[in-house]
Amino acid sequence: MPEDQHTGPSDEELRTLDAHWRAANYLSAGQIYLLGNPLLTEPLRPEHVKPRLLGHWGTSPGLNLVYTHLNRVIRARDLDALCIWGPGHGGPSILANTWLEGTYGEIYPDVGRDAAGMARLFRQFSFPGGVPSHVAPEVPGSIHEGGELGYSLAHAYGAAFDNPGLLVACVIGDGEAETGPLAGSWHSNKFLDPVHDGAVLPILHLNGYKIANPTVLARLPEPELEELLRGYGHDPITVSGDDPATVHRAMATAMDTALDRIAQAQRAAREDGVTERVRWPVIVLRTPKGWTGPAEVDGKPVENTWRSHQVPLPGVRENPEHLRQLEAWLKSYRPGELFDADGRPVDEVLACVPEGDRRLGATPHANGGLLLRELPLPDLDEFAVPVDKPGTTLHEPTRVLGDLLARVMKDTETRRDFRLVGPDETASNRLDAVFDASGKAWQERTLPVDEHLDRHGRVLEILSEHLCQGWLEGYLLTGRHGLFSCYEAFVHIVDSMVNQHIKWLRTSRELTWRAPIASLNYLLTSHVWRQDHNGFSHQDPGFVDHVLNKSPGVVRVYLPPDANTLLSVADHVLRSRDYVNVIVAGKQPCYDWLTMDAARAHCARGAGVWDWAGTENGGEPDVVLACAGDVPTQEVLAAAQLLRRHLPQLAFRVVNVVDIARLMPREEHPHGMPDFEYDGLFTTDKPVIFAYHGYPWLIHRLAYRRTGHQNLHVRGYKESGTTTTPFDMVVRNDLDRYRLVMDVIDRVPGLAVRAAAVRQRMADARTRHHEWIREHGTDMPEVAEWSWNP
């Protein structure tokens, strides 16, 4: 059919669409209210109503309308489709629809498509032991919770990347549209390749109100809204009204128009070689909030106002008038026409529902683990740096990793199931080797000076941590792999997003029907110790603390001290499933400490003694020098060298920790080491001087239950920073080699007197440092040129 010339659905089809919609509306309201009498076969009495009324009605009729009409086009066009429900608090709607289409009962057989199942569907909703009120992981067909608003469109694009056959519809509420992340997400269309990616169809649902206010976009004059959407690069198609028949007709036509345009654009790019950026359609759906619900309650308007946001009739059990209104409302959907006596939806209701995996609740894209393939990972020895002697050669760890990632990128060239995302920092983070294998996605105009921009590129760069995170989440949740490289300080921008992803994974793991997906992997580089040039605003190592507060079954944190350990950790996390892995690693030249084999063994243990660095000889050491992170490791090794030189009788041990959760008790984290192992590493009674990458008290928080905890003395970042030299950063925070030696002297019993002269020497070196940098602006040669030479 030629584009934009749709006659629309027949009256008969409209009747079936409306029947489906009414059924979904009935089931949505039923979930919020009913404990019993699900089919209203008897007059509604207070005891049929839940004692505690929870759930969001306001958005549900609109979501039901979209679900109905997506069903229609999926069926008509045999589409492979997924929908992101931005107003995911409208849980009743998606639960209702998946129940109607049968997927719900297939996954949860006791909630099948009959009266008993309907009764359970109603009762379980927002009920203890039942199901959450939002579109949580428990809901089939969902990859997006929608509790915390802002990320629906980013998730939609993430799902569409490298899924050329997929249509990703995305309902955006006008409340969510006010958030920064959503507002920024519109420009994702500049990164969507019409050849290798699927299509995203945003449906901006203007129901006019948030919890207590009108929305900004709903109150814009129509032409201003259209300018905005065109400015975002979309062609808007508006559907507006409150008469169901009219809206059904308009929505069906709008869907057909949008899908024709999408098909045409994809054909042009894929078959005709058109390279112009596509102006993708967007549907603007303007329908009343709480549509078809009570118009007025207690004399106040409810339908089409914010008052219908949650439960429009709040006092049903106590207030006979509310009870009467509820019954009238529910009966307005004419349930007797929609369900047979056994509670089964009649044929007319199901006429629009697609079959099998085409059903939105059954699409494997929303259970991405089903589609996931092992990532091809090369032999690390090919990328390892040679280490003849520890601490004498320098490499930039992230650059070494870049070579590995380039190989992965190359080896997935055809499969296209690996993406690297980052906020304009891939090259700055020294991962630019990947550009040899794939350019950066870019659909806008290019100029001759541009480098590595590619319509078909799989590296995603935009100056928005929110979009990087949202895209990658959508990509992973639909069964692919990826890595997010980010400045350490600014990953806090997505603190809240990672919370939500961790919660999603945590819950998903408890659902046997959800297959494990690839982990969300962060590479945090340009870290606190080497933000000496950008200064205080760029110094924040607290993301590790944030993540370690969350479900221990899901979160992992690694601090590889050199290039080969970074390779080993990266290999591990890229193979892992259902985790959030945080790697903190430097991009600046860093001494190589371990051979590839030693690195593998060390990372497998997660923490271990570096006996080549210490001076204990079989016996117990006098003191343990522990380190986690690349810069702390270097300072500890430099301190070790000073101790060897100045206090040759001292028996000290060097322990390096890569996997920070190993410090936790076993009961608190699966990686936690048993007490005997901890005691074996750190002793139970000797001083432990721990040089840690981030906030020092994190180590105490992890190790507070350990026997030797009172001997633990941690150095780390204590919010002292500015624009200065690299070594001055560690001096300011008392993490430098000289201070560590002083700590040893202060903590080892009896040493303070014996080693007073050495201690003074260390203090003098710190003074010398201060004078030198003020004079020269660089670090003094004894620091800048230091190497391991024990």
Place this chain on the structure above:
Amino acid sequence: MPEDQHTGPSDEELRTLDAHWRAANYLSAGQIYLLGNPLLTEPLRPEHVKPRLLGHWGTSPGLNLVYTHLNRVIRARDLDALCIWGPGHGGPSILANTWLEGTYGEIYPDVGRDAAGMARLFRQFSFPGGVPSHVAPEVPGSIHEGGELGYSLAHAYGAAFDNPGLLVACVIGDGEAETGPLAGSWHSNKFLDPVHDGAVLPILHLNGYKIANPTVLARLPEPELEELLRGYGHDPITVSGDDPATVHRAMATAMDTALDRIAQAQRAAREDGVTERVRWPVIVLRTPKGWTGPAEVDGKPVENTWRSHQVPLPGVRENPEHLRQLEAWLKSYRPGELFDADGRPVDEVLACVPEGDRRLGATPHANGGLLLRELPLPDLDEFAVPVDKPGTTLHEPTRVLGDLLARVMKDTETRRDFRLVGPDETASNRLDAVFDASGKAWQERTLPVDEHLDRHGRVLEILSEHLCQGWLEGYLLTGRHGLFSCYEAFVHIVDSMVNQHIKWLRTSRELTWRAPIASLNYLLTSHVWRQDHNGFSHQDPGFVDHVLNKSPGVVRVYLPPDANTLLSVADHVLRSRDYVNVIVAGKQPCYDWLTMDAARAHCARGAGVWDWAGTENGGEPDVVLACAGDVPTQEVLAAAQLLRRHLPQLAFRVVNVVDIARLMPREEHPHGMPDFEYDGLFTTDKPVIFAYHGYPWLIHRLAYRRTGHQNLHVRGYKESGTTTTPFDMVVRNDLDRYRLVMDVIDRVPGLAVRAAAVRQRMADARTRHHEWIREHGTDMPEVAEWSWNP
């Protein structure tokens, strides 16, 4: 002059503008490169060049252009103006301009307007012991760092609210424009009252590139960009070019046009009573990145590419050709014409510079403490709830606070220096009494159903935590007061913003010339324990952990257990200066524990024994029951009642903690209590069962140095949540009264055997709970109807 009919500046004026611009460009480049020879009075040699080249050149010429032209209009129109420099990494530019206008030397007399001062200006930049490379607090005239991008426009609006005489210019880089928060900020204009607020003039600076990529907005076709900006509600005025004379002329005309339109809109609203929403102007400034810098380096284009982002000539000390290019570049500004032999800017350079406080570096709005007035705070007794007997009456604490805030709002009606911000949750958080005193700011269309919308309202609601935070920061930094009420879980959305604000305050406090500003106050409500209805996605108490990682001199956290303590805490934080105060308090009905007088005394101490609740009688207790937070307090009191009933011989103490930092050692936080006080409260050797609002390990992290730490047993939120009942939330996380009693039995030596039957009784109660909620969906009466009845 009639609008839009400017003939533009005279040739003579253009010459002076260009001289000023060239001087600023010279000084910007000089800061990045020169250690000596600041006026190039001798041939440039390697030793004149810094050994470590740091700073951002790319954005500087554009910022310099804006500064020059703002100078011009401020002087010509005697404007009260402030500028937010979004690309705040362009520190050299703002430092150069404030030096030129004289404000820098007035604040830092050793960096005066002469050759010696210029030498120091150059040397100190990004040099150890010198000044940061960004527009940090050290820079006069700044309230915005610009290191973490995204918040400039929100800050600008915050500064403009309730400053009717102020023009806030805001330079937005095209990199920053890609961030979500910035993209969302454009709609701030729907909340700007042309009568009582000042004007915001956004200047979108399209220099085309980020660190390594072209920018999304710079590569849009011009008409698409204009649609976008009109869709945002602005009227764009474009200035484009790379010929300085042409750009100067166009920029002068654009500024005049924009300011005329602003003046006209304000006149229409203020004098003619026009109420239509204003379409404010926006200037689009399209100039090359690194403009006037080296065109090519080592055969690669640099000017007008991303390669000029930081240091365009990287090898000056080692590479004679780079040295030659640097000298030619610096000389291209003809410094000999700009500065006299003593390094003083010549008259022509300074012709455009305004006088006194009109200078952008001298405006008191950027040193808001100078303008700050004490907030009028009423007597708390007027708002206090009566408490004849603890734990028998219920109030919603935030509703009680709402009455106080309403009074503050009313008492600032004329002064207009207090704002309440929140993401659509003021009423949901039960602070709606404030609407009696002020409506919600709203410039869009209204409908008859709307409530409390007001063109002149001072309550700010938009569904964007980023905007709430950014607006409030801008408002506070310019010398006003406010409170941000937010769902506890979703305040993580602004984790990174609060980091930056804390860093700003921390640094500002060390600057004697910066006057203290009002604290940033959070009211976190709808908290983890009462998100039983929204479920797991809405449950996260980790913001407290995040904040407590930051500078202890700045951060304060309060957990008032009831309405009167909330009043006392709110009163305290609203009077405080230069802090970030986090209050966690419930909105649900909560027992009143303390009279107003007792609440005042308790909050002043921050932690104390509730002797009416415990059973010790002078002697040492057998066990301490500690609590922090409203729900934990209720559970501890309920546990206390059970202990009194079932174990009447047990001597236990109840300690309540309001100010959580009191647990920290004194050396680590100014509120930390001395050891003798801690030991006095918690004992040194008795078990302490601590019921805490958030993640339990936070308490260990705060108290790990205390003598009795090994006896501390903390219960709190451990990421176990779903949609369920309120009491089930505490049961799931082992924070319930029954579990606490079991903890006491398990921890008090010898009690396990003696009290085995009581323990079983408690376990049975938990079982009963599980059965009850599955059956009824509500909490069992013994819990739901519990009150303190010892």
